[in-house]
Amino acid sequence: MRYSSITAFIMVLALAQGVEAAADTEFRKPTAAEEKLLNLPLGLNANFAAIPSDNPITKEKIELGRLLYFDTRLSRNDTIACATCHNPKLGFTDGQPVSLGIGTLKGGRSAPTVINRLFSKAQFWDGRAPSLEEQAKGPITNLIEMGMPSHDVVINKLNDIRGYRDRFNKVFGTVVTLDGVAKAIATFERTVVSGNSAFDRYQDAIEGAITEAQIRGLKIFKEKARCTQCHAGFNLTDEKFHNIGVGWGGHRPDLGLFDETKKLVDMGKFKTPTLRDIADTGPYMHDGRFATLRQVIDFYDRGGDPNPFLDKEIVKLNLTEQEKRDLEVFLHALSGEGWQTKVAPKGFPQ
Incomplete structure (x- = not known):
């Protein structure tokens, strides 16, 4: 389906009654x-x-x-x-x-x-x-x-x-x-x-907490890759909603937040997930289309999938191969501890 057809379809949906707040x-x-x-x-x-x-x-x-x-x-x-x-x-x-x-x-x-x-x-x-x-x-x-x-x-x-x-x-x-x-x-x-990830320890000035490659990756994360446009703060999420182009590859996309608000400004937007423990929580994106972090990085590097509602933050990054590798290894520094202690009970109420 071409963008003109998708847009026309969406405009019809936008006339539908919005959901109750x-x-x-x-x-x-x-x-x-x-x-x-x-x-x-x-x-x-x-x-x-x-x-x-x-x-x-x-x-x-x-x-x-x-x-x-x-x-x-x-x-x-x-x-x-x-x-x-x-x-x-x-x-x-x-x-x-x-x-x-x-x-x-x-x-x-x-x-x-x-x-x-x-x-x-x-x-x-x-x-x-x-x-x-x-x-x-x-x-x-x-x-x-x-x-x-x-x-x-x-x-x-x-x-x-x-x-x-x-x-x-x-x-x-x-x-x-x-x-x-x-x-x-x-x-x-x-x-x-x-918490208490290698990244947290580095932020706390603990010597040797992360590697040289991860330090380079952190710089890319903050600067050239523009990750902190959405993955910001101590929990590495702005808790907001964005259209990054996932699923706009020629068929009817998942409309995300729009289906709840019926506002065109929310078309194709999904909530920014935390990047904490991202190496342990794949596959990635709201439809799980990417099995690896490298696939995610490549997706952002090409500027997502174009669509009429793409967020202005999503642009081509032109990362080098080395920069992609450093960025990926940095993301592994976000794996922390705490949740691993939560295990199933040995028995249940009878």
């Missing part, structure tokens, strides 16, 4: 007690954490969330858990271009990592969930993902499990509720963090 969520930074529970590694800034005012972090809630996160009983046929697509053994992704849900049904987008979602408000590639709590509710009743016919069905199922009733009563003072499930899972996910 998501409810606002009030966020705050963690208390001293919550900071102790989070135990953030070097390089992370607690002042930028996004914790809903109505969902304080407690030790008991973290553990309840961990149980729910790994429990396949939240799916229709007891085969899919949150951890199926966001697997701690795979950097809290699933290592697939797009995720496979219940009955091996195939989704339309790659599973983004859970790592450092503590510092993020809007969730999903298209930002349709305003918080981790709202995000946690979605996959349960998605017919491709966990397949439950309704939230009531999963809540009744969990309420039939005495161990969960007891834990919910202890944490929330209630029986199992949908809000409680979402709050517990989100609380656990906020503890999935990564």
